[in-house]
Amino acid sequence: xxxxxxxxxxxxxxxxxxxxxxxxxxxxxxxxxxxxxxxxxxxxxxxxxxxxxxxxxxxxxxxxxxxxxxxxxxxxxxxxxxx
Numbered sequence: 245x246x247x248x249x250x251x252x253x254x255x256x257x258x259x260x261x262x263x264x265x266x267x268x269x270x271x272x273x274x275x276x277x278x279x280x281x282x283x284x285x286x287x288x289x290x291x292x293x294x295x296x297x298x299x300x301x302x303x304x305x306x307x308x309x310x311x312x313x314x315x316x317x318x319x320x321x322x323x324x325x326x327x
Contacts, residue, residue: 258284262309285310
């Protein structure tokens, strides 16, 4: 599923995909949105791991977002909505 957001090597892509999850109102699309956001977060985390420099703030943000995505997935599963 395409969100219409182009991939970027910087932090913009994962942030845009995460916002798409938060703004998704169609529950039938939520699982795909969450999976796409999780993938974008993991890819960006790998990029930062391999990059030199001070990436602590973004790395922490990625951790927070991944936690939020897992919580969102869990909440919808508890409510009986497959995500």
